[in-house]
Amino acid sequence: MxxxxxxxxxxxxxxxxxxxxxxxxxxxxxxxxRFLRGLEKGRFVGQRCPTCGKVYVPSRxxxxxxxxxxxxxxxxxxxxxxxxxxxxxxxxAGQSIEIPYICAQVLLDGAxxxxxxxxxxxxxxxxxxxxxxxxxxxxxxxxxxxxASVRYFRPSGEPDADYETYKDYL
Amino acid sequence: MSAAxxxxxxxxxxxxxxxxxxxxxxVRRDDQHNEVEMLMPVVxxxxxxxxxxxxxxxxxxxxxxxxxxxxxxxxxxxLDAVGVWPPMPESHTEMDGAWALYEAWVLLQEGEIDAALxxxxxxxxxxxxxxxxxxxxxPYYLAPLWPDPVSVAALQARALIDAGxxxxxxxxxxxxxxxxxxxxxxxxxxxxxxxxxxxxxxEYVVSPLRRHTLPPITxxxxxxxxxxxxxxxxxxxxxxxxTGFDHRIETHSLGGRDLTSSPSTAKAADVAGVADGPIDVAxxxxxxxxxxxxxKEALGLDDGVTINPSGGALAANPIxxxxxxxxxxxxxxxxxxxxxxxxxxxxxxxCLQQNLVCVLEGE
Amino acid sequence: MPESEALHASHVLEYPYSRSVGPVIGAFLxxxxxxxxxxxxxxxxxxxxxxxxxxxxxxxxxxxxxxVGPGGVVESWAWVPNPLPKHPLARPFAWALIRLDGADxxxxxxxxxxxxxxxxxxDRVTVHFRPAGDRIGAMADIEAFVPEGGTA
Ligand SMILES: [Zn+2]
Numbered sequence: 001m002x003x004x005x006x007x008x009x010x011x012x013x014x015x016x017x018x019x020x021x022x023x024x025x026x027x028x029x030x031x032x033x034r035f036l037r038g039l040e041k042g043r044f045v046g047q048r049c050p051t052c053g054k055v056y057v058p059s060r061x062x063x064x065x066x067x068x069x070x071x072x073x074x075x076x077x078x079x080x081x082x083x084x085x086x087x088x089x090x091x092x093a094g095q096s097i098e099i100p101y102i103c104a105q106v107l108l109d110g111a112x113x114x115x116x117x118x119x120x121x122x123x124x125x126x127x128x129x130x131x132x133x134x135x136x137x138x139x140x141x142x143x144x145x146x147x148a149s150v151r152y153f154r155p156s157g158e159p160d161a162d163y164e165t166y167k168d169y170l
Numbered sequence: 171m172s173a174a175x176x177x178x179x180x181x182x183x184x185x186x187x188x189x190x191x192x193x194x195x196x197v198r199r200d201d202q203h204n205e206v207e208m209l210m211p212v213v214x215x216x217x218x219x220x221x222x223x224x225x226x227x228x229x230x231x232x233x234x235x236x237x238x239x240x241x242x243x244x245x246x247x248x249l250d251a252v253g254v255w256p257p258m259p260e261s262h263t264e265m266d267g268a269w270a271l272y273e274a275w276v277l278l279q280e281g282e283i284d285a286a287l288x289x290x291x292x293x294x295x296x297x298x299x300x301x302x303x304x305x306x307x308x309p310y311y312l313a314p315l316w317p318d319p320v321s322v323a324a325l326q327a328r329a330l331i332d333a334g335x336x337x338x339x340x341x342x343x344x345x346x347x348x349x350x351x352x353x354x355x356x357x358x359x360x361x362x363x364x365x366x367x368x369x370x371x372x373e374y375v376v377s378p379l380r381r382h383t384l385p386p387i388t389x390x391x392x393x394x395x396x397x398x399x400x401x402x403x404x405x406x407x408x409x410x411x412x413t414g415f416d417h418r419i420e421t422h423s424l425g426g427r428d429l430t431s432s433p434s435t436a437k438a439a440d441v442a443g444v445a446d447g448p449i450d451v452a453x454x455x456x457x458x459x460x461x462x463x464x465x466k467e468a469l470g471l472d473d474g475v476t477i478n479p480s481g482g483a484l485a486a487n488p489i490x491x492x493x494x495x496x497x498x499x500x501x502x503x504x505x506x507x508x509x510x511x512x513x514x515x516x517x518x519x520x521c522l523q524q525n526l527v528c529v530l531e532g533e
Numbered sequence: 534m535p536e537s538e539a540l541h542a543s544h545v546l547e548y549p550y551s552r553s554v555g556p557v558i559g560a561f562l563x564x565x566x567x568x569x570x571x572x573x574x575x576x577x578x579x580x581x582x583x584x585x586x587x588x589x590x591x592x593x594x595x596x597x598x599x600x601v602g603p604g605g606v607v608e609s610w611a612w613v614p615n616p617l618p619k620h621p622l623a624r625p626f627a628w629a630l631i632r633l634d635g636a637d638x639x640x641x642x643x644x645x646x647x648x649x650x651x652x653x654x655x656d657r658v659t660v661h662f663r664p665a666g667d668r669i670g671a672m673a674d675i676e677a678f679v680p681e682g683g684t685a
Contacts, residue, residue, distance in 0.1 A: 013554060013562040013670030018309055020548040024240040024296045025541055029204030033540040060250055061207040067224060067253025069210060145540055202539045240546040296544075300617055310558050311583045312641060314672045316619035321628045324611030325641075329630075332609065332654045376628075377612040377649055421589035425630045425639030426581070429609065 031061035034073060036145035042137050044076040046111050054112035077109035080153075081161040082131040083169050087124045102127045106153055107169050114169055121154035130166065132158040186278045187402040187409035188530070189285075190395040191498035192216040196359040196486035199295040200389040205234075205244050209251035209291045209391045216287070216393040220405040224252055227395070228283035230260040231274045233267035233290035234490050237302050248291060259283075266290060267392060267494030268455075268516030268526050274396055275415055284399045291391035292490035299387060299489070307520060308422050319520065320384060323458040324376040326429040326521045331378060333430045336463045338378055342369040344459040345382040345484055352481025359486040360386045385457040390488025392495050410501040414442030414529035417516075422523060429521050435468035438527040439513070444469055447531075450509035451476045453496035455516045457483045464522060465515060479503065493517065497528050504532040557586045560598050562670040568662050570602035572636050579637035604659040604681055605633035612649040622677060627652045631678055645677035657681040 028036065031047055035058035038045030046057035047070035054063065059070045085104035102124055105114040119127060120136075133153035143149045192215035200208060217223055230252060234245050245262040254260060263269045267290025274286035300318035307313045307322075330336045343366050352361035364382075372380035395405070402409050418434035420427050439445070452475050456462040462477065471477070478484075480499040483492045493516025500514035511531045518524040554562055557573060561584050564571040573584030576593035582601050587594060610629040616622060621643050629652070630639035645661070646652040658678040668674040 010566070013559050013566060016310060016314075016552045016554050016558075016562060016671060018314060018548075018550050018552055020305065020546075020550065022237075022240055022297055022301060022546045024544040024546065025201070026239065026241075026296060026544040027201050027204065027539045027541050029207045030202060030537075030539050031207065032204065033538070036540055037536060060204060060247065062210050062250045063253060064250040065253050065255040067210070067213065067251060069207075201541060240544055301619060304619075309552060310554060310562075311672060315621050315641065315643070316617070317628060317641060318617055318620075321611050321613060325609045325628060325630055328611055328654065329609040374612065374614060377614070379611075423585070423589055423638065424641055425608070425632070426589050 029061050031059040031070060033145075035059065039147065039149040040143050040145040042140065042143055042149065044078070044108055044135070046074045046076050046108075048072040048074050055110060056113050057108060057111045057115065074110065076111050079132060079134045079156050079158070080106045080108035080111070081166050082119065082127070082129060082133055083107050083114050083166050084129060085119065085127050087127065100124050104133075104153070106133060107166055112169070117150065118152040119154070120152040128160070130160040130163060132156045132161060182279070182413055182415070184279050184281060184398055185402065186275055186396050186398045186412045187406060188394060188412065188497070188501040189397040189402065189405040189409070190216045190219040191393070191501060192219065193357055193392040193491070193495055193498065194390045194488075196357055196388045196390040196488050198359065198387060198389070200293060201295065205239070205248050205291055205293075206251045208293070208389070209248055209289060209393075212391045212393045213251050213287070213289060216289075216395055220395065222395070222405065224258075224287070226401075227285050227287045228259065229274060229277055229286040230254070230258055231262065231270040231286065231288050233263045233265050233270040233288075233494065234292055235264055237297075237305060238292050238294065238489060239296045252287065266455075266490050266492065266516050266518055267394075268497060268528070269417065269493075269518070271394060271396070271494060271497060271528075272415060272417055272526060275412060278396060278398045284397065284401045286396045287393065288396065288494065289391065289393035290491040290494050292488060293389040294387045294489045295389050312424070320379060321376045322424065322520045323461070324379045325424065327378050327383070327458065327460040329429045330460050330463065335430055335467075336460055338370065338380070339366060340463065341383045341459040342366045342380070344462050345369060348459070348478055348481045348484040351479050352485035355480045355485060357486060358481050359388055361481060361485060379458065383459040385483045385487035386485075388486050388488040388492075390486065390491055392488070392491040392498060394494060394498060408505065408532060410504045411531050411533065412528060413531045414444065414446075414527070416441035417524065417526035419519075419524040422519070424521060430464065432464050432468040432522050432525060435465055435515065435522065435525040435527065436470075438525055439469045442527045442529050444513050444527060444529055447511050449475050449511055449513050451479060451500060451503045451512040453480060453482065453500040453512070453514045454478055455483055455493045455496045457487055457492070457517070459484060461517075461522055469513060469515070469527070471513075476509075493526065497530070500528075500530050504530055507532075555586065557584050557595065560584070565662075565672070565674040566668045566670040568665060568668070569600055570633055570660060572599045572601045572633070573597070574599055575637075580635055581638050582633050582636040583640050599635060601635040602633040602660055604657055605631045605636070605678070607644065607652065607654055607656045607658055608632050608639045609654060610644065610652050612652070621673065626677065629658070629678065631658060642672070642675055643677045645679055651680060
């Protein structure tokens with residue numbers, strides 16, 4: 001118990017670092033794999049509920065309303081409508097896009113659920129609900145089964161969608 | 171509170187029946203389905219068994235752990251397997267589905283609801299179970315050493331041998347019998363007829379535990395429908411009733427308890443009234459073979475009781491579901507007329523730390 | 534891979550937690566850093582090691598800290614012939630529940646004993662700390678327990 005004089009200078013131990021690293025082999029399942037394989041081909045693939053007819057993109061394999069498997073694949077349009085959005089002005093660790101930028105919920109034509117996308121090629125003060133947008137994909141040789149295949153959405157040039165067409169998807 | 175008062179307080183106030191039970195295939199690795207896809211057929215089957223739909227259900231309770239797949243809030247997305255619209259009352263336990271069953275049973279006791287869906291799901295295969303289960307231990311003194319579940323169970327097995335309560339031959343005999351019984355269980359993952367002498371030639375994984383004393387690593391899911399009041403009779407001609415139910419926990423400190431006995435199981439068995447009548451069948455959640463010896467003693471089961479006719483957790487150990495499956499298997503023995511009164515047990519935590527006891531009876 | 538099969542991806546989760554340890558666990562960890570083993574006196578006078586803020590038997594607050602060890606008795610053990618990557622030792626070792634001299638409960642750690650025939654229930658072992666400069670106030674400050682008399 002000798003030679004501990006320096007320990008007293010350190011003061012009592014008040015915290016304990018408990019670093020944990022866990023490795024997983026993840027599967028998105030059958031339905032989401034079809035969506036991801038669609039992205040690799042440069043298109044959006046949804047699935048239709050056999051009970052209520054709604055089209056989910058991506059589908060997790062079930063209709064969350066009816067609890068039944070979604071088995072019918074549906075090819076969706078490359079264009080859609082901004083149902084809601086936000087403008088990100090706050091820098092955070094790992095941010096890969098220059099601020100300010102627009103994050104929006106995009107309802108693809110033919111889908112019954114919106115998903116989150118980056119909106120570019122429009123000034124942040126011009127973003128609005130109902131804006132019609134189209135997906136811009138990476139170069140064909142860069143396509144992967146990942147949402148990284150979609151670079152962003154940009155205005156499609158079409159007139160804004162009528163509120164009535166997307167009010168049920170907010 | 172005296173023991174008698176505690177018992178009276180927990181006495182069954184309202185009969186609840188196990189109206190339906192279903193389980194998935196139990197497999198070493200289901201790498202094709204996400205949690206929703208794994209669960210959906212099981213939920214569909216548990217409803218179809220008795221010709222009902224989700225609209226007949228008043229409450230949902232699930233058991234699962236997000237650590238297993240490393241995906242946060244997977245119990246929320248899992249609800250897509252049921253389709254909770256219009257919005258339904260729902261709860262979740264970060265425990266085996268047997269504890270979700272207990273929560274649903276308590277709510278049914280209150281008389282507010284008449285039917286509940288309980289389900290559980292878990293995949294051991296996406297991650298490293300040895301590391302994930304180490305994280306359920308004390309985070310200051312134990313988890314930093316990464317004791318894996320086999321090592322921790324081996325300490326218990328050694329203590330049992332030292333106490334003269336069991337031998338490696340006894341452990342092998344339990345494993346041999348369980349996996350032989352599993353030959354008649356279509357859901358078993360590991361089923362074979364191998365004599366004790368052959369098993370004892372297995373290598374030690376962590377001594378004194380040889381390969382055959384360990385549970386298989388299993389992906390799977392299970393679901394159950396509980397019913398009370400008119401629905402219990404409506405959904406079954408011969409209901410299987412829960413006549414006693416309790417669960418208890420002990421300290422997490424492995425060195426602070428006697429690993430060769432299970433006072434929490436004994437206490438739960440007392441409150442659940444296991445000894446109030448003869449037991450024909452016991453389905454015990456003993457993932458490691460030696461734990462059956464400890465549980466048998468704690469539950470006061472004599473040699474006339476048939477233990478784990480399904481093969482138990484040694485035949486299939488779907489994490490988060492293996493306890494609920496014990497209750498489903500025990501109920502099936504009563505429903506088929508093979509047993510009049512059964513006890514089912516579920517465990518959680520290292521070395522039988524938490525234990526749940528459920529008494530089932532036909533009529 | 535056929536189109537009908539599900540995709541797979543490797544996925545890493547890291548939890549870089551730093552925990553507040555409080556006065557009792559903190560005292561034990563400070564002791565480890567100083568090369569000492571501490572227990573705490575429980576409600577009935579028993580000594581709990583490693584120490585907790587409460588007596589697990591009664592739930593009462595625990596009292597004074599008590600130095601225990603450095604030797605102790607193996608109460609149970611399990612031999613690991615093939616250590617896993619995160620185990621404390623890379624060579625075969627024994628997990629052991631060790632009741633330190635002066636303690637009434639056992640603590641879990643490893644015994645570096647050379648082989649399974651070198652360790653038995655009831656054996657006396659003694660703590661082997663890492664060098665003072667390497668200790669940080671954590672269970673890993675104990676490199677291992679070793680058979681008393683130093684056979685390993
Ligand atoms: Zn639907």
